[in-house]
Amino acid sequence: MEKEKYGSFLRRLLAYLFDQLLLFLIPLFLLLIIVYTCSSLKSFWLGLLWLLWEILFLQQFLITIYLILTFLWFGGSLGKYLAGLRIEKEDGQKPKLTDALIRYLVGYFVSGLFFGLGFWWILKDKKRKAFHDHFAKTVVVEKESSWPLIIALPSLIVLLSVLIINLISVGRDRGVWQGAGKDLSIFGDQLSQIILQEENLSPKTLPDNKINSPLEFR
Amino acid sequence: MVDYYKIIQRSFEIVKKNKALWVFGLVLATVTSGGFSGGGSYTSSGKTENLKKIFEQKEKLPKPVTEKLSQVLGLATQNSYQFLTDILSSIPLSFWLVLILSIILAILFSLILRIFLTNWAKGALFYLATDADKGEEVTLEKGSDYGRKHWLNLFIFDLILWASFFLISFSILIILFLFLLIPVIGPFIFVLLLVIFFFVFTASAIFLTVWSVLGELMIVLEDLTYKTALSFSLELTKKVFWQTLLMGIINQGIGCLTSLFMGLITIVIIMMIAFSFIINPFFGLGMAIISGTTLILIFVFSLLFSGIIKALTTTNWVLFYQEIKKTSF
Numbered sequence: 001m002e003k004e005k006y007g008s009f010l011r012r013l014l015a016y017l018f019d020q021l022l023l024f025l026i027p028l029f030l031l032l033i034i035v036y037t038c039s040s041l042k043s044f045w046l047g048l049l050w051l052l053w054e055i056l057f058l059q060q061f062l063i064t065i066y067l068i069l070t071f072l073w074f075g076g077s078l079g080k081y082l083a084g085l086r087i088e089k090e091d092g093q094k095p096k097l098t099d100a101l102i103r104y105l106v107g108y109f110v111s112g113l114f115f116g117l118g119f120w121w122i123l124k125d126k127k128r129k130a131f132h133d134h135f136a137k138t139v140v141v142e143k144e145s146s147w148p149l150i151i152a153l154p155s156l157i158v159l160l161s162v163l164i165i166n167l168i169s170v171g172r173d174r175g176v177w178q179g180a181g182k183d184l185s186i187f188g189d190q191l192s193q194i195i196l197q198e199e200n201l202s203p204k205t206l207p208d209n210k211i212n213s214p215l216e217f218r
Numbered sequence: 219m220v221d222y223y224k225i226i227q228r229s230f231e232i233v234k235k236n237k238a239l240w241v242f243g244l245v246l247a248t249v250t251s252g253g254f255s256g257g258g259s260y261t262s263s264g265k266t267e268n269l270k271k272i273f274e275q276k277e278k279l280p281k282p283v284t285e286k287l288s289q290v291l292g293l294a295t296q297n298s299y300q301f302l303t304d305i306l307s308s309i310p311l312s313f314w315l316v317l318i319l320s321i322i323l324a325i326l327f328s329l330i331l332r333i334f335l336t337n338w339a340k341g342a343l344f345y346l347a348t349d350a351d352k353g354e355e356v357t358l359e360k361g362s363d364y365g366r367k368h369w370l371n372l373f374i375f376d377l378i379l380w381a382s383f384f385l386i387s388f389s390i391l392i393i394l395f396l397f398l399l400i401p402v403i404g405p406f407i408f409v410l411l412l413v414i415f416f417f418v419f420t421a422s423a424i425f426l427t428v429w430s431v432l433g434e435l436m437i438v439l440e441d442l443t444y445k446t447a448l449s450f451s452l453e454l455t456k457k458v459f460w461q462t463l464l465m466g467i468i469n470q471g472i473g474c475l476t477s478l479f480m481g482l483i484t485i486v487i488i489m490m491i492a493f494s495f496i497i498n499p500f501f502g503l504g505m506a507i508i509s510g511t512t513l514i515l516i517f518v519f520s521l522l523f524s525g526i527i528k529a530l531t532t533t534n535w536v537l538f539y540q541e542i543k544k545t546s547f
Binding site (some may be wrong): 042045046049050053056057058098102105106109110113114115118131134135136137 | 305309331335366
């Protein structure tokens, strides 16, 4: 197969960007729900805590499941599908779960080492394979035109922008941002007071090694 | 007699030529490079100490000052801590349970992934080094295949070996502590036996390390299961223990020398910056920018460098094994 038939770095990058933005919709929607439905600042902060948990734990799990399942069922994620790319096994066989696990769990980790060298390797490789493609014996091929992605990606960016603007305005109208800002400044003041208290009251040693309270002069 | 110099020379040629080995070496260096940072910074522990002294001092001061102290500071302090405890207590129990469960699952997942990556990379390196020595093509695909094939056997082999060792050692220690119950002579016997135990423990650990290395090599290069490898490698260890120990010392020496070298370069650069500042602050600033950039690059490349060293030492083992195979099998 000619080098031109293999998925180019740019196409793969745009497909990856689309997938990341698509999955970013989940925490964004959750934040919208929190801002719309919170009845008090306390419930807002609680919702934010759940959102933080979602971003740190659940989101990573969802991304992994999404990539593995789309690879097994459709030959690639939605971003790759819209970009006209398909992930195929080099021997032509149907990919198995172990291939998916090697490609995404092991392969992505290794590709990410040393400034993502494994991902940049696509530019150098004859078959435009990243390290994770080598490990899983897969290759990304261009099957169709990438026009759907060229339309879908800006649309997704516009959708995200609209949601973010909506989020900011609803939050402002409900007084969420103002209240949260006040809470944060109070919290910051309290913390800095604790720090200042500790610094002011730390015992200072006199030349003759006696501990002197800074308040004795009163 | 094993020609160690020839082994190191040949390993160097193999690793220099075959970059695929660097990738697996980098993986092994990353996942086996220590890793858990100590909990709690010096700053935070220092602050806790100051807090303790504050409360101790409060008791020693005369009453009126103490009262003034609470008036001035107690209220604000109380509010700060009350504020924090208010926040923490308002978080429902369900969140804490979900968070703890998530952390446990994340740790378990990381552990499993780490075990797989370590043994997968080891298996890949052993096999690819053999191929490279024969002059065959060395590819990431081949390495990955062999790593996948042997990782479980490698893991179970090491687990059986070391788990048994630590279980037996722990049991012996408990028995030794029972000697303390014997009146009068018990503690003397305990100390004597403890000293003997220490030497036996160290010698056994060294023997087990050699056994482990040879077993891993046999699993990958002879395509053995962990069960077969346990007995075969034990026989081999008895025959070639001292040669293998020397090879291990040489490999450790290579690792230590490179770490020392990197450390020395870092110290020299830091000293250059310090002296430059003493001579002239502006000159020092310029030096700091150049040297700082160099330091960052060194830090970044040190991981790649340690990966290459890992590939080199693993290739040493493979070539060593091939040498002893000629004479001992």
